[in-house]
Amino acid sequence: MVVVKKLIVIFSIIGTICIILGVLWLIYGRIEVKLIGDEKILATYNEEYHDPGFIITKNDKEMDKDSYEVITNNDIDITKLGEYHLSYDIKYHFLSFHLERIINIVDDVKPDINVSLESIKRDYCTKKDKDKLEYTIIDNYDGDITDKAVVEEVDDNYIINVSDTNGNENTLSIPIVLTEKPKDVFKLNGNSTVYVTTNSKYSDSGVTYTDGCGNKLNDKVNTVNNVNTSKNGEYTVTYSVGNNKLTRKVIVYTPSNTSNTGSGSGKVIYLTFDDGPGVYTEKVLNTLAKYNVKATFFVTHQFNGYVPLIKKEYEAGHSVAVHSYTHNWNIYKSVDAYLNDFNKMNNDILKYTGNYSKIFRFPGGSSNTISRNYSKGVVKAIASKMLNDGYQYFDWDVDSGDAAGASRSKIYSNVVNGAARCSKCIVLMHDIKPNTVNELDNILKTLTSKGYKFGTLSVNSPTVHHAIAN
Ligand SMILES: [Zn+2]
Known part of the structure; x- marks a missing residue:
């Protein structure tokens, strides 16, 4: 019996313990607490830090947040590099847990x-x-x-x-x-047609051959030049680089007026060309050269890119004289305005010829009335001052009519007939008028065949003055 009683007591104790353990298991179960992520974390300087936190499970199930208490502590300062600590103290009934993490604030961002x-x-x-x-x-x-x-x-x-x-x-x-490689430049120097008088020395002006960067490659040019000035005729100078070819026509001729003493002896014709240099001026120079006739150019600065042709005019033996820099009528608003314009043009002439010109032609001629619209008596005042200062101005006694739009045949007859009956023979033409430019060859053919001599104007030449109208 005693043995039985002892067994009963033992079993009751074991039962009671089992009941207590069962109750405790119900409350606490198998509780696990751990950090999410590593115990050491690198965080970026000056960027807000979010800790990934921890997880608490009971029997492998995440516990409801309301069932435990958490106190979080940290000393993190994201504005300073360094090592910081973050801890979680978790309380659940009688249990408590402590978790700790080290956070390093580092600069890991590239500039x-x-x-x-x-x-x-x-x-x-x-x-x-x-x-x-x-x-x-x-x-x-x-x-x-x-x-x-x-x-x-x-x-x-x-x-x-x-x-x-x-x-x-x-x-x-x-x-x-x-940038893209510029193209090579291969071009003629000088004119594509050149007139050379018999037995004169012909020096060819050659070509320019450069790579697009301006480096000279002239030694690569093959030139064939058979010009023989002792024999009249048409020659072709050929320049070639690979398959690229340029040619120049060279015409050797005997000018008619150098051999013809003719009937017009004694008469001197002064051809004058106003308003250029312009797009046609080179053609005028070529035609004059063909007949070996010298003329006078009353120049302007109206066509900027052509102004350097003044040098060619001068070097070909023509006279270069002042017309007007702008050729605007408002130069007549005062003597000063006129002189200002005049001097600008004369500076161009100095630049290209080495000398100032002492001669000029009034835009519109000295008898123009348009200047009345700008200033009363201004032409008279200018003329008087300029003559006093040693300058001379030239009007004309033969008008080609080209300024008024005359046809080629009219220009021809105006000039040829005018030359037959003039006394001073200052012929007004414009090298900016295509009709004049295109008719010039015919005009010169006729005038030279008549044996006229041609002269260039200078400060001592006979002059024509119209009546000043303002
Ligand atoms: Zn003019």
């Missing part, structure tokens, strides 16, 4: 390189950049570190390299793009 252009254009010839490489570099920790950049040129790229104080490096490559 940011900003460029204004995706690529840099470079001149093919000069090898100089046409664009400027411009950039700014901002670092999250150091701020503006543009001046810390190292720029190198490697294989047609600019390499911008920079590191911040914490060793974060960044590199950016900007391509350098060459």
Whole structure:
């Protein structure tokens, strides 16, 4: 019996313990607590830090957040690099847990390189950049570190390299793009047709052959020049580079007026051309050269690109004289305005001939009335001052009529008939009028065949003065 009683007691104790353990199991179960993520975490300087937290499970099931208490502690300062601690103290009934994590605030961000252009254009010839490489570099920790950049040129790229104080490096490559290779230039120097008098010395002005960058390649040009000035005729000078070919026509001739003493002896014709140099002036010079006739050009600066032809006019033996820089009627608003315009033109003449001109022609002639609209008596005042200062002005006694739009045949008859009956024989023409330019060959053929002599105007030449009207 005693044994039985003892067994009963033992079993009751065991039963009671089992009941207590069962109740405890119901409350606590198998509780596990752990950090989410690593115990050591690197976090970025100056960026908000979010801790991934912890997980608490009971019997492998995540516990309801309301069933436990948590106290979180940390000393994290994201604005300073360094090591910080974060801890969680968790209480669940009589149980408590402590979790701890180390957070390192580090600078792990590369400096940011900003460029204004995706690529840099470079001149093919000069090898100089046409664009400027411009950039700014901002670092999250150091701020503006543009001046810390190292720029190198490697294989047609600019390499911008920079590191911040914490060793974060960044590199950016900007391509350098060459401009297109310019084309070669192969062109004649001087005119494509040249008139040369018999037995004179012919010196060919050659060609220009350059690569697109202006480097001379003239030694690569093959020139064939058979011009023989002892024999009249038409010659062709040929220049070739590979398959490219240029030619110049050289005409050797005997001018008629040098051999013809003719019936018009004693008479001197002064051909004058106003308002150029312009697009037709070279043609006029060629035609004059063909007949070996010298003339006078009253020049302007109306056609900018042609102004240098003044040099050719001068070098061909023609007289160069002042007409007007602008050829605007408002030069007549005062003597000063006129002289200002006049002097500008004379400076051009100085530049291309080496001398100022002492002779001029009033725009519209000295008898023009248009100047009345600008200033009363201005032409008279200008004429008087200029003559006093040793200048001379020239009107005309033969008018080709080209300014008024005469046809080619009318221009021809005006000049040829005018030359037959003139006394001073100053012939007004315009080298900017195509009818005059195109008819000039016929006119010269006739005038030279009549044996007239041709002269150029100078300050001592006989002059024609119209009656001043203002
Ligand atoms: Zn004019």
